[in-house]
Amino acid sequence: MSKSHLELTGVEMAFDTPKGSFIALDNVNLKINKGEFVSLIGHSGCGKSTVLNIVAGLLQATKGGCVLNGHEVNSPGPERAVVFQNHALMPWLTVHENVELAVQQVFRKTMSKQERRDWITHNLELVNMAHAANKRPGEISGGMAQRVGIARALAMKPSVLLMDEPFGALDALTRAHLQDSLMEIQQELNNTVIMITHDVDEAVLLSDRIIMMTNGPAATVGEDLHIDLPRPRNRVTLADDPTYVHYRQEVLKFLYEKQRKLETIKPTRASTVEPEQEEAQAARA
Numbered sequence: 193m194s195k196s197h198l199e200l201t202g203v204e205m206a207f208d209t210p211k212g213s214f215i216a217l218d219n220v221n222l223k224i225n226k227g228e229f230v231s232l233i234g235h236s237g238c239g240k241s242t243v244l245n246i247v248a249g250l251l252q253a254t255k256g257g258c259v260l261n262g263h264e265v266n267s268p269g270p271e272r273a274v275v276f277q278n279h280a281l282m283p284w285l286t287v288h289e290n291v292e293l294a295v296q297q298v299f300r301k302t303m304s305k306q307e308r309r310d311w312i313t314h315n316l317e318l319v320n321m322a323h324a325a326n327k328r329p330g331e332i333s334g335g336m337a338q339r340v341g342i343a344r345a346l347a348m349k350p351s352v353l354l355m356d357e358p359f360g361a362l363d364a365l366t367r368a369h370l371q372d373s374l375m376e377i378q379q380e381l382n383n384t385v386i387m388i389t390h391d392v393d394e395a396v397l398l399s400d401r402i403i404m405m406t407n408g409p410a411a412t413v414g415e416d417l418h419i420d421l422p423r424p425r426n427r428v429t430l431a432d433d434p435t436y437v438h439y440r441q442e443v444l445k446f447l448y449e450k451q452r453k454l455e456t457i458k459p460t461r462a463s464t465v466e467p468e469q470e471e472a473q474a475a476r477a
C-alpha cells in the first residue's frame with residue numbers, strides 16, 4: 193500500500209476525433225506527497241491540461257487512473273480546487289459573493305452564517321483583497337480578479353490546489369507579487385499544489401518538483417526534477433544562486449535540446465509558449 197497522497201498510475205488518455213482515436217497521454221505515472229508544490233512544464237499541446245483535468249475529475253482516463261488519499265478520483269470534488277488562467281468569476285456577483293458561492297458549497301452545514309462571513313474575509317485578506325469585497329469583477333483589475341480566484345479556491349480548504357497557468361495573463365510585476373503571495377500561503381497552509389506553467393523561472397522559484405513532459409502525441413513524464421532550494425525563497429537573491437541557475441538550465445536543456453519541437457522555435461526567453469500563442473497573448477495585453 194503506497195503512502196502517496198496523490199497518485200497517477202498508468203494513465204492513458206485517448207480522445208475520439210474525426211480522424212480516429214488520438215492518444216494524448218500514454219503511461220503517465222506520478223506520485224505526489226502531501227504539501228508538495230509540483231509544476232508541470234512541457235511544450236504547448238503536450239498534455240499538461242489533460243493531466244490536470246484528470247486530477248480535477250473533469251476527464252476520465254481511458255486507462256489507469258488517479259487516486260487521492262486512497263480514493264479513486266472520477267468526478268470533480270471540493271477537496272480539489274481549480275484556478276484557471278482567466279479567473280472565471282461570476283460578473284454579476286461581488287468579490288465577497290463570488291467567494292461565498294464556493295464557501296456555501298463546502299461549509300453550509302458545518303459553519304454558521306457569521307463563521308462563513310469571517311472565513312470569506314480571512315481568505316480575501318490572505319490575497320490582500322478584503323478592501324474590494326463589495327466590488328464586482330468588472331470594477332477590479334485582471335490581477336485583482338486572479339487573486340479573488342485564488343482566495344475562492346483556498347476558501348474551500350482544498351487538500352489539492354490545481355492551477356492552470358494561473359499567472360499567464362498578468363503583467364510581470366503583478367505576476368511576481370502573486371507568486372510571492374502564493375509561496376507564503378502555501379507554506380502556511382501546506383496544500384498540495386499542481387501548477388501548469390510555461391515560465392521556467394516561475395517553475396524553479398515556486399516548485400519542490402518540476403515534472404517535465406515529453407512532446408505528444410502519447411506524452412508522458414520525461415524528467416522529474418527535485419528543486420532543493422531552501423524556503424522562504426527570494427527571487428532577487430536566487431537569480432545569481434548557482435544551484436538555481438543549474439536547475440533553470442536543466443529545464444531549458446530538457447525543453448530545447450531533448451524535446452526540441454520545431455526547428456523554427458528559438459528560445460528567446462525562458463518560456464515554452466509557441467510563437468502564435470505569444471502573439472495572441474501580446475494582443476490580449
Ligand SMILES: Nc1ncnc2c1ncn2[C@@H]1O[C@H](COP(=O)(O)OP(=O)(O)OP(=O)(O)O)[C@@H](O)[C@H]1O
Binds near residue numbers: 214236
Ligand atoms: N477534447 C479533446 N479532443 C481531442 N483532442 C484533444 C482534446 N483535448 C485535448 N486534446 C489534444 O490533446 C493534446 C494535449 O492537449 P492539452 O490541452 O492537454 O495540452 P497542453 O500541454 O495543456 O497545451 P497548452 O500548453 O497549449 O495549453 C493536444 O494535442 C490537444 O489537441
